[in-house]
Amino acid sequence: MSKDTSILTLKDVRYRWSGRASFELSVPQFSVNRGETVLLLGESGSGKSTLLSLICGTIIAQNGIVDVGGTDIGALSARERDQFRAEQIGLIFQQFNLLPYATVLDNILLPLRFAKSRRQAVPSPNAMASQLCDELGLPSDVIHARAGTLSVGQQQRVAAARALIGNPPLIIADEPTSALDAATQLTFLKLLFDQSRQHDTTLLMVSHDARLADQFDRVVKMSDVAENKRETT
Numbered sequence: 268m269s270k271d272t273s274i275l276t277l278k279d280v281r282y283r284w285s286g287r288a289s290f291e292l293s294v295p296q297f298s299v300n301r302g303e304t305v306l307l308l309g310e311s312g313s314g315k316s317t318l319l320s321l322i323c324g325t326i327i328a329q330n331g332i333v334d335v336g337g338t339d340i341g342a343l344s345a346r347e348r349d350q351f352r353a354e355q356i357g358l359i360f361q362q363f364n365l366l367p368y369a370t371v372l373d374n375i376l377l378p379l380r381f382a383k384s385r386r387q388a389v390p391s392p393n394a395m396a397s398q399l400c401d402e403l404g405l406p407s408d409v410i411h412a413r414a415g416t417l418s419v420g421q422q423q424r425v426a427a428a429r430a431l432i433g434n435p436p437l438i439i440a441d442e443p444t445s446a447l448d449a450a451t452q453l454t455f456l457k458l459l460f461d462q463s464r465q466h467d468t469t470l471l472m473v474s475h476d477a478r479l480a481d482q483f484d485r486v487v488k489m490s491d492v493a494e495n496k497r498e499t500t
């Protein structure tokens with residue numbers, strides 16, 4: 268696919284959390300091209316997680332359009348949004364959100380249960396899970412271990428494998444390296460980029476850590492994307 272077609276476009280988006288009049292996220296225009304790796308930088312409270320939630324369709328903008336891969340997220344029902352997210356977006360959260368008592372294998376295979384297109388992209392799920400573990404530098408014997416018994420860095424890689432399996436077109440990562448030390452952060456990012464490029468996946472990551480900037484195709488500051496309202500009381 269061409270690298271200059273947009274996979275994500277926000278236009279005239281506004282969002283206000285209910286009961287939180289002091290903050291409004293306002294994004295006149297923001298887009299990400301297919302295959303790009305984009306780092307969205309912003310200070311705490313600038314609305315990075317809110318923006319990611321809008322893109323993932325876990326919340327819906329009160330104004331404007333959030334278009335992911337040609338689909339207007341706001342036009343979908345809640346159920347359609349859940350399905351759309353499972354099919355189109357690989358998620359890596361700050362706290363990884365792994366099932367601690369499930370095995371590494373079951374954690375990695377989880378998205379395939381909910382997303383037909385991702386399931387169809389993986390004819391041999393167990394073999395693909397092992398391959399991803401291998402490529403992400405996880406020892407082969409951890410695949411049958413409970414996820415909760417792994418180190419933080421290892422859990423991070425399991426979360427990345429879970430996001431990557433079945434080649435979703437978009438990977439969204441919310442501060443995925445914040446729990447890692449500097450050296451492990453860079454190793455993890457390199458592995459994530461290698462995998463994203465190999466599968467022509469778009470990567471949008473948010474962070475407040477500007478030291479990561481060199482690693483990405485493009486760096487965008489929240490203050491350039493959003494005209495937020497933050498009243499002082």
Ligand SMILES: Nc1ncnc2c1ncn2[C@@H]1O[C@H](COP(=O)(O)OP(=O)(O)OP(=O)(O)O)[C@@H](O)[C@H]1O
Nearest residue numbers: 284287290309310311312313314315316317318475
């Ligand atoms: N679930 C929620 N309910 C109500 N208000 C919320 C909710 N989540 C975030 N907010 C508010 O929205 C504003 C932006 O928060 P958000 O978490 O999006 O910022 P952030 O840039 O991701 O911050 P951080 O880097 O600290 O995670 C804050 O004022 C916050 O209190």
